[in-house]
Amino acid sequence: MSEASGVLVIGIGNRFRRDDGVGPVVAERLHEHGLDVVELGGDGTELMQAWENAGHVILVDAARSGAAAGTIHRFDANSTEVPTGLFHYSSHQFSVAEAIEMARVLGRLPPRMVVYGIEGKDFSYGEEFSPEVAQALDSVTQAILGEIENAAT
Amino acid sequence: MSKGKSMVAAKKKGNAKSKAGKKAVSSTRNIKVDALARVEGEGALYVRVKDEVIEDIRFRIFEPPRFFEAFLQGRIYSEAPDITARICGICPVAYQMGASQAMEQALGIQVTGTLRDLRRLVYCGEWIESHVLHAAMLHAPDFLGLQDALQLAKDDPEIVETALRLKKLGNEILEVVGGRAAHPINLKVGGFYKAPRKESVRTLIEPLKWAIDAAIGVAKVFGTFEFPDYEDDYQCVSLRHPDEYAIHEGRIVSNRGLDIAVAEFPDHFKETHIAHSNALHGLMMDGSIYYTGPNARYNNNYAQLSKLAKSVAKDCGLGKKCNNLYQSILVRMVETVYACEEALRIVEAYEEPDASCVTVKPGAGIGAGCTEAPRGICLHRYELDKEGRIVSARIQAPTSQNQPQIESDLRGVVQGNLHLSDEDLKWRCEQTIRNYDPCISCATHFLNFTIDRE
Numbered sequence: 001m002s003e004a005s006g007v008l009v010i011g012i013g014n015r016f017r018r019d020d021g022v023g024p025v026v027a028e029r030l031h032e033h034g035l036d037v038v039e040l041g042g043d044g045t046e047l048m049q050a051w052e053n054a055g056h057v058i059l060v061d062a063a064r065s066g067a068a069a070g071t072i073h074r075f076d077a078n079s080t081e082v083p084t085g086l087f088h089y090s091s092h093q094f095s096v097a098e099a100i101e102m103a104r105v106l107g108r109l110p111p112r113m114v115v116y117g118i119e120g121k122d123f124s125y126g127e128e129f130s131p132e133v134a135q136a137l138d139s140v141t142q143a144i145l146g147e148i149e150n151a152a153t
Numbered sequence: 154m155s156k157g158k159s160m161v162a163a164k165k166k167g168n169a170k171s172k173a174g175k176k177a178v179s180s181t182r183n184i185k186v187d188a189l190a191r192v193e194g195e196g197a198l199y200v201r202v203k204d205e206v207i208e209d210i211r212f213r214i215f216e217p218p219r220f221f222e223a224f225l226q227g228r229i230y231s232e233a234p235d236i237t238a239r240i241c242g243i244c245p246v247a248y249q250m251g252a253s254q255a256m257e258q259a260l261g262i263q264v265t266g267t268l269r270d271l272r273r274l275v276y277c278g279e280w281i282e283s284h285v286l287h288a289a290m291l292h293a294p295d296f297l298g299l300q301d302a303l304q305l306a307k308d309d310p311e312i313v314e315t316a317l318r319l320k321k322l323g324n325e326i327l328e329v330v331g332g333r334a335a336h337p338i339n340l341k342v343g344g345f346y347k348a349p350r351k352e353s354v355r356t357l358i359e360p361l362k363w364a365i366d367a368a369i370g371v372a373k374v375f376g377t378f379e380f381p382d383y384e385d386d387y388q389c390v391s392l393r394h395p396d397e398y399a400i401h402e403g404r405i406v407s408n409r410g411l412d413i414a415v416a417e418f419p420d421h422f423k424e425t426h427i428a429h430s431n432a433l434h435g436l437m438m439d440g441s442i443y444y445t446g447p448n449a450r451y452n453n454n455y456a457q458l459s460k461l462a463k464s465v466a467k468d469c470g471l472g473k474k475c476n477n478l479y480q481s482i483l484v485r486m487v488e489t490v491y492a493c494e495e496a497l498r499i500v501e502a503y504e505e506p507d508a509s510c511v512t513v514k515p516g517a518g519i520g521a522g523c524t525e526a527p528r529g530i531c532l533h534r535y536e537l538d539k540e541g542r543i544v545s546a547r548i549q550a551p552t553s554q555n556q557p558q559i560e561s562d563l564r565g566v567v568q569g570n571l572h573l574s575d576e577d578l579k580w581r582c583e584q585t586i587r588n589y590d591p592c593i594s595c596a597t598h599f600l601n602f603t604i605d606r607e
Contacts, residue, residue: 045320048317098301098303101303102302102303105303106310
């Protein structure tokens with residue numbers, strides 16, 4: 001964890017399944033701003049391990065809730081339950097939302113945890129984002145940077 | 154294969170009688186599972202029942218075909234382990250090792266001594282992480298009437314904590330020996346890129362001592378579950394090794410007298426395409442279906458389990474044979490105990506080898522390799538040209554081999570439980586499929602559920 005911010009960014013998804021790759025790409029952009037990032041495929045148990053010693057976690061994943069593509073969802077995981085239907089695009093059904101809720105039950109949620117979901121629409125094979133998701137990249141990156149800055153001050 | 158007389162069959166009779174009065178009107182029940190939960194990959198189940206008789210049952214795997222066998226052609230022999238590892242994130246070691254062993258046979262080399270021990274160790278890691286993930290997080294909720302592991306965590310946080318720690322230890326073994334917790338990067342044809350340092354291997358000793366007791370504890374809790382009464386006379390196919398409970402090496406044997414070298418597999422087993430699934434269906438040459446997986450290993454090789462593993466089996470209610478696949482959750486935990494013991498034995502005896510691998514000289518040849526993936530035997534066969542490039546490749550994952558057996562079990566289970574509501578029947582079917590810990594991604598080469606009742 002970088003000492004400056006004490007923040008760990010976890011980008012979840014598969015870069016070869018189009019919009020599913022948004023989590024890792026946002027994480028990569030945040031890394032360019034000096035943040036510690038981890039890229040994961042979405043296995044819930046692995047996730048819980050990844051944030052084990054982190055104080056402030058920002059998790060970024062593609063969402064599929066039926067909202068318009070490019071919509072940015074934000075949850076404060078410490079105060080709100082993460083809807084289990086939102087991130088079901090995972091090969092393992094023990095996925096992101098389940099991992100967060102399980103960590104809550106087991107008392108293993110980081111002291112601060114915020115989840116960003118970017119609504120995707122195309123999860124087929126390939127590396128190109130759909131235009132709406134590509135367009136959301138800047139705003140989600142800026143929103144996260146802004147949030148971290150506010151937390152630091 | 155002969156259909157076992159399950160207890161369920163007896164129940165069915167009584168049930169058919171009780172429903173006899175309703176038969177004047179023909180009715181169809183359709184049971185559908187559109188996306189099967191708690192399995193790896195995407196699949197579906199469709200059942201059509203007319204006048205209390207199953208007309209159609211289809212277990213479909215709709216993960217897209219992945220063409221691994223085709224794109225391996227032209228690749229150099231040394232690339233096969235890492236390419237095929239990508240078939241699965243849960244059991245990559247099975248692919249890496251099966252591919253390596255096939256290449257080693259083709260090229261006439263043998264991996265022995267410490268390098269062989271390290272292979273067994275990393276495989277134990279894979280058994281631990283895969284078995285515990287499936288048994289505790291995916292399968293156990295079925296027996297508790299819980300929707301998922303999250304419910305289980307609310308009910309019994311301690312067992313979930315223990316399971317998570319056990320799984321993590323399995324991945325740590327992969328990391329120490331294989332260089333990475335998933336898709337290890339240190340395994341190769343001939344052995345390893347780099348032998349792990351003794352001090353890092355020794356860090357596993359204390360966690361493994363804890364793990365043996367922890368796994369026994371979990372096994373005993375699962376032993377108190379109520380198991381549906383369904384048995385079959387399974388044709389059990391597994392590896393067998395003269396000196397040890399087979400994990401990563403051996404001959405292919407069955408409880409019907411089969412005993413062949415791995416290379417003879419194509420003479421005794423075939424794969425067929427089925428219109429309703431993207432997975433190939435494995436059959437014996439005589440057309441009979443067979444079962445591969447934990448219970449097959451247990452039934453074939455029980456005598457070779459450790460004393461401790463046998464006593465754990467007994468304590469959680471298992472005999473020397475287990476033909477109730479719902480109890481595969483217990484067999485998985487017995488195997489987990491055994492894998493922890495084996496890992497500890499190897500770790501404690503480990504000394505760094507002089508060389509991390511056997512020197513390999515590329516050339517022409519044909520070779521086959523087979524290991525016991527957590528879900529059953531996983532076979533690789535390659536033909537190489539004189540430069541060591543792959544001319545042809547054949548990979549048979551356990552889930553595709555088990556698919557006809559899964560359908561057969563589903564048929565028996567549905568027929569025996571027609572008195573259940575669609576919702577309960579659906580649950581039972583999903584539970585039945587999870588007995589196999591199916592790795593649909595591997596087999597695609599999976600579950601939505603539909604039942605039509607007429």
